[in-house]
Amino acid sequence: MSGSFSTFERSQLLPLLLALQARLGRLTKGALGYTAERVGLPFSDVYGVASFYALLNTTDSAPKAIRLCGSVPCLLAGARRIAQALEQVPNASWQWFPCLGQCDRAPAALVGEEAVCNLTPERVAELAGAS
Secondary structure, eight states, X not given: OTTSOTTOOGGGHHHHHHHHHHHHSSOOHHHHHHHHHHHTOOHHHHHHHHHHSTTSOOSXXXXXXXXXXXXXXXXXXXXXXXXHHHHTSTTOOEEEXXXXXXXXXXXXXXXXXXXXXSOOGGGHHHHHHTO
């Protein structure tokens, strides 16, 4: 295939998609199609990886999502109170997320790609304003 990566390995797909999202903000079907063509993989394979991983944004909108950690350490540190506070913020877009690996600084969330730790209900407005 002309213009494709001749030595592309499937193990490089996730890092490639993460880098593409960092540049574009989200992974549109057009960008995924172009990527699939360039690396010589079927679109369904590329889209399947992109839509499987929660850190990859394949939605039509580009706002930074708030992903609140729902792991046991975060729940014990007050993540449910953070969720209740987020529910009170108009237009806050958030969802529960598996472990963020920030257990020593719980409760934690991802705002876009940035980890925000040691959250309190009082910081929720600031957190939602950053999205």
